[in-house]
Amino acid sequence: MIAAAAEALVRDLAGLAEGEDRFRDEVTLLIPRDRLLDALARARDAGFAALTDLTAVDRLPQEPRFEVVYLLTNYAAQARLRLKVRLDADGAVAPSAASVHPGANWLEREVFDMFGIRFSGHPGLTRILMPDDWEGHPLRKDFPLVEEPVDFVGHTPKVPSAIIPTTPRTPPTPPR
Amino acid sequence: MSEFSRETLVLNMGPHHPSTHGVLRLVLELEGEIILRTDPIIGYLHTGFEKEMETRTYHQNIVFPPRIEYLATMIEEHAYVLAVEKLLGVRAPERAETLRIILSELSRIASHLVWLGTSAIDVNVTSMLMYCFNDRERIMDIFEMVSGQRMMHGYMRVGGLQWDVPEGFVLRVRSFADDLPGRLDEYERLLTDNLIWRERTEGIAVLSSGDALRYGCTGPIARGSGVNYDVRKAFPYGGYEAYDFDVPLGARGDSFSRYTVRMEEMRQSRRIILQALDRLRDGPVMLDDRKVALPPRPELVRSMEAVIHQFKLVSEGFHPPVGEVYSAVESPRGEKGYYLVSDGGNRPVRARVRSPSFNNLQALPVMIFRNTVSDVVVAIASIDIVLGDVDR
Numbered sequence A: 001m002i003a004a005a006a007e008a009l010v011r012d013l014a015g016l017a018e019g020e021d022r023f024r025d026e027v028t029l030l031i032p033r034d035r036l037l038d039a040l041a042r043a044r045d046a047g048f049a050a051l052t053d054l055t056a057v058d059r060l061p062q063e064p065r066f067e068v069v070y071l072l073t074n075y076a077a078q079a080r081l082r083l084k085v086r087l088d089a090d091g092a093v094a095p096s097a098a099s100v101h102p103g104a105n106w107l108e109r110e111v112f113d114m115f116g117i118r119f120s121g122h123p124g125l126t127r128i129l130m131p132d133d134w135e136g137h138p139l140r141k142d143f144p145l146v147e148e149p150v151d152f153v154g155h156t157p158k159v160p161s162a163i164i165p166t167t168p169r170t171p172p173t174p175p176r
Numbered sequence B: 001m002s003e004f005s006r007e008t009l010v011l012n013m014g015p016h017h018p019s020t021h022g023v024l025r026l027v028l029e030l031e032g033e034i035i036l037r038t039d040p041i042i043g044y045l046h047t048g049f050e051k052e053m054e055t056r057t058y059h060q061n062i063v064f065p066p067r068i069e070y071l072a073t074m075i076e077e078h079a080y081v082l083a084v085e086k087l088l089g090v091r092a093p094e095r096a097e098t099l100r101i102i103l104s105e106l107s108r109i110a111s112h113l114v115w116l117g118t119s120a121i122d123v124n125v126t127s128m129l130m131y132c133f134n135d136r137e138r139i140m141d142i143f144e145m146v147s148g149q150r151m152m153h154g155y156m157r158v159g160g161l162q163w164d165v166p167e168g169f170v171l172r173v174r175s176f177a178d179d180l181p182g183r184l185d186e187y188e189r190l191l192t193d194n195l196i197w198r199e200r201t202e203g204i205a206v207l208s209s210g211d212a213l214r215y216g217c218t219g220p221i222a223r224g225s226g227v228n229y230d231v232r233k234a235f236p237y238g239g240y241e242a243y244d245f246d247v248p249l250g251a252r253g254d255s256f257s258r259y260t261v262r263m264e265e266m267r268q269s270r271r272i273i274l275q276a277l278d279r280l281r282d283g284p285v286m287l288d289d290r291k292v293a294l295p296p297r298p299e300l301v302r303s304m305e306a307v308i309h310q311f312k313l314v315s316e317g318f319h320p321p322v323g324e325v326y327s328a329v330e331s332p333r334g335e336k337g338y339y340l341v342s343d344g345g346n347r348p349v350r351a352r353v354r355s356p357s358f359n360n361l362q363a364l365p366v367m368i369f370r371n372t373v374s375d376v377v378v379a380i381a382s383i384d385i386v387l388g389d390v391d392r
Helices: A004-012 A033-045 A104-115 B049-054 B060-068 B073-088 B094-122 B128-147 B169-191 B195-201 B209-214 B220-224 B255-279 B304-315 B356-362 B374-383 B387-391
Strands: A019-023 A026-030 A050-058 A066-074 A079-087 A093-095 A118-120 B009-013 B025-031 B034-041 B323-331 B334-342 B350-354
Touching (some): A004 A079, A019 B323, A033 A066, A033 A079, A050 A104, A079 A093, A104 A118, B049 B060, B049 B350, B060 B073, B073 B323, B094 B169, B094 B323, B094 B374, B169 B255, B195 B255, B195 B374, B209 B220, B220 B334, B255 B374, B356 B374, B356 B387
Parallel strands (some): A093 A118
Antiparallel strands (some): A019 A026, A050 A066, A066 A079, B009 B025, B025 B034, B323 B334
């Protein structure tokens, strides 16, 4: 069941959102990039004051390629709401939420480090987990995961991810 | 005041200071002994778990959570399997849920005991560590008894548990729960009335409730500052809604408040364990859904269908529907969440670990602003930091 406070906020932000997605009692609002800060500030003032998580998803073959995901929590009303911004591969720049939520500072640095998504207006957008001279952004789908095969005498076992092949996408099944 | 006293000094602390509880580096800007600016530098323990989880099936990924955060291992596994169960839309049987809660709360006590021992050592109360580790060892023994492993259990499964607990489990847990209050009283006598402990923690590393909220702090850090947020109460998961327990809150937001909150949390965890032991009924510990759970072994010799299901699950894994879920649990450090994105395949497209230590550490510069250098160690200890969880 989606909490009443989340439903109220969804109605409140309806004018800013361009789409809505519901799955397993969670509601996600698609927000255009230029209205994101407005939506975050309005959510904060409506009681969704905690930015629990900020992350990104790389959907490589698809366009737009990146999704930046903001998870907001209202502690008092026990409600959550997810906001999502879609970004194209070239010019992947989102407005920085650090002015609304100071806690977004490190989270945005992590997204920049891992996905190469830039945040305009961020106080200091540098790498946070990887070394400063690292090339590439590890969580991008086109960044290879290098696995070292173990050499035994006369036998080289498969690397872990080759043991179970990735099965093709199955057609969407309706939620049970 | 002479001109010289206004000069600032940049001091590098770490990456391997003995009291940093992991590989953390701090760049401090000091005016005399007073800290003006702190710049935590993290990433030394970054191992790329999130990337690796994208290349393995949902079931294979169960090994990663306890390695991300190695002090509260059962809670980590609980967090991950709950997220996958939410994605699949299934729920574990009642006995499995009750056992998971017992193990999670034992894990919480074990983690808090490590915190208590190590942070006491940081302020020179050296006798605490061995007392705490002695008690923690009893919990480790229980974990070894049920899973065969002290720390990296891999005991929880999507849809239940690997196998049922062995005989004698309830007795061992009950005997530990019986001894715990006496031990905690003893520790409190050692610390709460200890002048050194009080002087080193009271009024140190103060975090206001507003800052705790703004920086996304959760767990005992936020509750020590009076933010009433416990995932077990706000978003009950895995059967927690049926249990009666209190959420202790601190008023002053200093290191001492966090200490009192954690001590009380251990008592509340014991309360939950005792209630769970009373509720424990015989029954299956694994889901009866052949699309998710492996068929029981005796069935394999009788049923061709069971063999096919076994083969499909082992060689390919299950396929959750297209969608994305976020599922969180209350870890000893705060809100531990998994955000899983599925495209209908047998591997997650994205597995994001929302780690509480990352957000809590971000508040460190605010906490120790205008404190002295010697308090940095106390502040880090009071955050109860696990660098593996920060860096993932």
